[in-house]
Amino acid sequence: MTNHDETFMTAIHYTVEAADLHAHLFRVTLTIAEPAALQTVSLPVWIPGSYLVREFSKNLQNLQAKQGSRKVTITQRNKCTWDIACNEGVPLVLQYEVYAFDNSVRTAWLDSQRGFFNGTSVCLRVHGQEKLAHQLKLPAVKGHPSWQAATGLTPVKTDKRGFGLYTAANYDELVDCPVELGHFWSGNFTACGIPHRFVVAGNLPSFDGERLLDDTQRICEAEIQFWHGQGKLAGKKAPHADYLFMLNAVNDGYGGLEHRNSTALICNRADLPRQTSPRTNEGYTTLLGLISHEYFHTWNVKQLRPDALASYDYTQENYTPLLWFFEGFTSYYDDILLRRAGLIDDATYIKLLGKTIVQVQQTPGRHVQSVAQASYDAWVKYYRQDENTVNATVSYYTKGALVALCLDLSLRKESHSLDAVMRGLWKRCKAGPMREQDLLDELQSLTGRSWDKEIKAWVHSTLDLPLRELLAHQGIDIQAETSTMTQRLGLRVSEVGGSVQIKAVMRGSAAETAGLAAGDEWLGLEVGNKAQGGSWRLSKLDDLPALLGRERKLTALVSRDKRLLRLPLSVPAQASTWQLSVPKDRASGQWPAA
């Protein structure tokens, strides 16, 4: 370090250098001004917002410690924790490298095109000093004069490109502000007086940045006003003084992770708006939904949050039964707020809602776990998906969104709304930790009656939700749509290169009865007697109706572990799924209606 830095130096100081782009290595220098005699440091095992133990320490290497010129002994305590015996009060300097080659929003990435990291992947936690101010120095990247840096951290002394010194009030804030590095597109807007920045990496030359900025601004204004009203002071009441969107556009990818005053997003490059493309585009609507979702989390999970996450334990799973509220209700509002911001019409909104309903209906696991149980088990079920996930659990995103819908429509029947409940909770919980009882109390105080029965049935049981009745009351038509062959048989398949690979078999389905299993390749079928039917190669399930005619019985020929199996299969009669529509005579407007 230089004398220049020491002027600003706080108790905990990190320098994160993009040291070797081709080896994908960040080099981290951590200076602890006043270490304990036995100073413990550790790397988190998970990142808040993504409920899976990811063992970030597997990418940490070459940890060394020095006091002055003296090398200090490091004793490893477990997979992610180290004890360092030092001279108390003498500055301790740790140096290590972090391998960064995960192109997701959850860890870290470094190559010749861009860099990205979350503090949970690169910043060791200094035990006992987490509450002190933490500094992060980002040196400019050698040989890349056009690269910039962007982060939600507070700048102390930075250059025009964003390199330099940043500060965080504590360790939690440091690791809640990911950093984007590279030659990225950047634009700004204000929403209700709050400055916002949007940076995009990986975009095509035809990318229409102005349109993305305009549409995002409308989302942000709709959400700030949702929580804090239409008044002039709405922006002043928001929990954030500024906000940063970091979007990485890739060939094939989707996802986002919420942070206190920023979000990291991934989308398909093809879904970005283009100067020449029409206004409506399904992929772009999905991206706007993602932006809306992560921004809504600024209130709902980063401030108002499960009481179990009042303070994060970075060393192990942090269990909460409330993800159906924090993820599900956020999922309910992400699309509704696109509608309210005027970015989609009623028909598009209802189509998105219909898709969510069918997704839940196609999940047999909804009769095995309640959304509260699914939330608690997120660490071992939803985040560790396999062929049995669909039978074992239910998504707290989709079913949670439908719980919000049922609550909203029920409240509206009694001349209230879920909007008022959300704002009431914000006040009741002082924008902080929340328990399920707080929701029940808020419902009771708003409506003057108990909602225990509804919450028990919708959140804590595996019964289906009363959607048909509540949607009918809103004037939404539910039509039967012919189900696909995969839905009729109860399969999830991939059909690539003329081969039908079975990915999952639904509980209680015809495919399960026949003995089909995940991992099977469905090669062909025998149908009817040889004269009338015969044996056929199968390359996609949609060919089945033509091969079967009126016949419903067939023998499936499948390959499992190189053995050929003949499995008799009865194709169920035609079934149907739901298709929602807004009646044609209904005026376009805010949905749902009071």
Ligand SMILES: [Zn+2]
């Ligand atoms: Zn979310």
